[in-house]
Amino acid sequence: xxxxxxxxxxxxxxxxxxxxEAMLPFLREGYGNPSSFHSLGKIAKDAIDEARCAIxxxxxxREDEILFTSGGTESDNxxxxxxxxxxxxxxxxxxxxxLEHHAVLEAMRHLEKKESFEVTYLEPDRDGLVSVEQVQxxxxxDTILVSVMYANNEIGTIEPIAEIGNxxxxxxxxxxxxxxxxxxDACQASAYLSLNTEKLHVDMMTLNGSKMYxxxxxxxxxxxxxxxxxxLQFGGAQERAIRPGTENVAGIIGMAKALEIAQRDRxxxxxxxxxxxxxxxxxxxxxxxxxxxxxxITQRLPNNVNISFMDIEGEALILYLNEAxxxxxxxSACTSASLDPSHVILALGLPYEVAHGxxxxxxxxxxxxxxxxxxxxxxxxxxxxxxxxxxxxxDPKYYR
Amino acid sequence: xxxxxxxISGTQGDVTTKDGAQSWFYTDxxxxxxxxxxxxxxxxxxxxxxxxxxxxxxxxxxDELRVWMKVDPVTERILEFRWRTFxxxxxxxxxxxxxxxxxxxxxxxxxxxxxxxxxDIMNRLGGLPARKFHCSVLCDKALRDAINDYYRRTEQFxxxxxxxxxxxxxxxxxxxxxxxEAVLEGAHTLExxxxxxxxxxxxxGCLPAVEELIRFYKEKYFGAS
Numbered sequence: 027x028x029x030x031x032x033x034x035x036x037x038x039x040x041x042x043x044x045x046x047e048a049m050l051p052f053l054r055e056g057y058g059n060p061s062s063f064h065s066l067g068k069i070a071k072d073a074i075d076e077a078r079c080a081i082x083x084x085x086x087x088r089e090d091e092i093l094f095t096s097g098g099t100e101s102d103n104x105x106x107x108x109x110x111x112x113x114x115x116x117x118x119x120x121x122x123x124x125l126e127h128h129a130v131l132e133a134m135r136h137l138e139k140k141e142s143f144e145v146t147y148l149e150p151d152r153d154g155l156v157s158v159e160q161v162q163x164x165x166x167x168d169t170i171l172v173s174v175m176y177a178n179n180e181i182g183t184i185e186p187i188a189e190i191g192n193x194x195x196x197x198x199x200x201x202x203x204x205x206x207x208x209x210x211d212a213c214q215a216s217a218y219l220s221l222n223t224e225k226l227h228v229d230m231m232t233l234n235g236s237k238m239y240x241x242x243x244x245x246x247x248x249x250x251x252x253x254x255x256x257x258l259q260f261g262g263a264q265e266r267a268i269r270p271g272t273e274n275v276a277g278i279i280g281m282a283k284a285l286e287i288a289q290r291d292r293x294x295x296x297x298x299x300x301x302x303x304x305x306x307x308x309x310x311x312x313x314x315x316x317x318x319x320x321x322x323i324t325q326r327l328p329n330n331v332n333i334s335f336m337d338i339e340g341e342a343l344i345l346y347l348n349e350a351x352x353x354x355x356x357x358s359a360c361t362s363a364s365l366d367p368s369h370v371i372l373a374l375g376l377p378y379e380v381a382h383g384x385x386x387x388x389x390x391x392x393x394x395x396x397x398x399x400x401x402x403x404x405x406x407x408x409x410x411x412x413x414x415x416x417x418x419x420x421d422p423k424y425y426r
Numbered sequence: 427x428x429x430x431x432x433x434i435s436g437t438q439g440d441v442t443t444k445d446g447a448q449s450w451f452y453t454d455x456x457x458x459x460x461x462x463x464x465x466x467x468x469x470x471x472x473x474x475x476x477x478x479x480x481x482x483x484x485x486x487x488x489d490e491l492r493v494w495m496k497v498d499p500v501t502e503r504i505l506e507f508r509w510r511t512f513x514x515x516x517x518x519x520x521x522x523x524x525x526x527x528x529x530x531x532x533x534x535x536x537x538x539x540x541x542x543x544x545x546d547i548m549n550r551l552g553g554l555p556a557r558k559f560h561c562s563v564l565c566d567k568a569l570r571d572a573i574n575d576y577y578r579r580t581e582q583f584x585x586x587x588x589x590x591x592x593x594x595x596x597x598x599x600x601x602x603x604x605x606x607e608a609v610l611e612g613a614h615t616l617e618x619x620x621x622x623x624x625x626x627x628x629x630x631g632c633l634p635a636v637e638e639l640i641r642f643y644k645e646k647y648f649g650a651s
Contacts, residue, residue, distance in 0.1 A: 259487035261630040339489075345451075345460065349613040358514065378483035379512075415466050415518060418485045 181321030182330025191227025240284030244277030480572030
């Protein structure tokens with residue numbers, strides 16, 4: 027069989043066998059509805075409670091601060107739409123960044139366009155970093171919510187969330203604006219960074235099962251006690267009626283297990299992946315001319331490598347790599363339904379042709395030194411072949 | 427259970443074919459041309475060996491295509507058609523396919539080549555995903571640009587046909603090209619085209635012309651409904 031190298035862990039991760047094991051009983055005999063008043067229901071309810079408890083402990087939170095949702099998108103939407111709508115009487119100004127996930131950006135745009143909110147979109151620097159000072163100077167008397175992602179899904183840049191959260195907390199106290207809250211999308215951070223909500227000074231935090239070797243279709247929103255959200259859907263009393271609907275029992279159990287393992291192993295995985303990440307970057311840059319590493323060189327996730335290959339189009343390259351059994355992603359327009367290239371690469375102030383040629387390699391638990399060597403050995407002739415077909419010459423100032 | 431899928435050359439979503447055990451977004455013909463591109467301009471080639479050049483797009487919009495043609499001055503048949511493209515898999519495959527179509531069987535005459543439609547290229551490729559239609563539009567545009575270049579060089583100015591945009595709605599500054607783009611991006615009703623272009627919103631007098639253009643481009647790219 028042809029060698030397969032999966033380097034798209036930021037898109038999704040495989041389910042860990044331990045996670046599947048934990049889930050299976052609830053897909054088989056433990057099928058009860060947690061709302062039912064009989065033993066089967068009780069078993070499911072107890073399992074959810076236990077999972078909620080375990081998750082709360084990892085996040086340094088309380089059980090009633092964990093809301094289960096269908097995934098990262100719903101959690102982001104609930105945090106932003108739910109909070110903005112519920113608290114708009116106190117102000118209609120929101121702050122976010124230009125490199126957020128679409129689940130945040132589109133929710134913000136919706137509020138801006140349809141519900142007369144004002145949104146400030148902070149510009150990151152060339153490396154994708156947003157500073158504490160930028161956030162502070164954007165704060166206004168009518169600001170009610172700031173949302174900044176923990177780590178970027180495309181370029182892996184890690185934002186200074188704890189500092190931003192700390193500054194917002196101080197501003198809130200100094201200006202007596204308890205309504206001002208801070209949300210972070212931590213989906214990409216969950217396998218590598220601390221999720222201690224106290225130390226991060228976050229009021230809301232989004233997590234997603236499928237980025238941490240858990241199942242798809244399950245996510246959570248940490249919501250600090252006292253915060254009021256307007257529901258996005260209506261029905262029963264599940265999740266304190268903020269997120270009604272019969273619970274995804276197996277999903278919740280799986281996510282709890284996945285989070286436990288991810289956080290238990292995050293330091294050892296980081297230590298294992300860092301040299302592999304560096305070997306990949308170095309290997310590509312020393313064997314291929316005209317490339318650019320997108321994102322911050324050190325303030326980045328240990329599993330993320332995002333490189334623009336000048337003069338070629340990312341989609342063409344990922345299809346060639348696919349043929350060699352290497353699975354990666356691109357910020358090229360041609361793989362997006364909108365035909366727009368990556369908004370993240372463009373937010374770095376780079377031109378369209380650099381965004382079109384960007385390729386994201388995201389490493390994970392299964393990635394080995396041999397995988398990285400295989401990629402480094404496979405890539406150069408493919409890039410060379412596509413460059414021969416290309417009439418373009420990107421301005422050297424973008425890759426020197 | 428293996429997922430069964432068939433090539434779709436319609437207006438919905440991705441083309442998915444089954445390639446042994448592997449799933450693929452394009453048809454086998456597209457794949458063949460993508461991995462084994464025909465007639466691309468070699469690095470060693472000398473530009474002055476060609477008597478017509480065409481160019482369309484820019485890397486900023488995601489695609490740039492350049493073509494070089496060798497036209498027989500007596501028969502005006504296309505003897506050679508070379509290209510280079512900055513584009514995705516379907517851009518590379520459609521250009522490669524177009525280069526074959528215009529040069530096979532002794533080569534098309536320029537008059538025949540001018541009539542080459544994106545649909546002709548797509549049909550030979552066995553279909554492209556709906557959102558990739560614009561890629562094959564690019565290569566027939568580059569071909570016509572090169573044809574004009576040949577006529578200009580040979581001073582047959584009467585045969586040059588300009589592809590200037592026609593302003594349809596002077597209020598919203600929408601041209602026929604904008605409507606063409608909107609249709610290619612999947613807007614097949616007046617309402618959807620208006621969402622994309624704002625055409626006619628402040629100038630309803632142009633709407634009959636807009637509807638006519640939507641019909642025209644739908645038939646041109648997607649066949650009769």
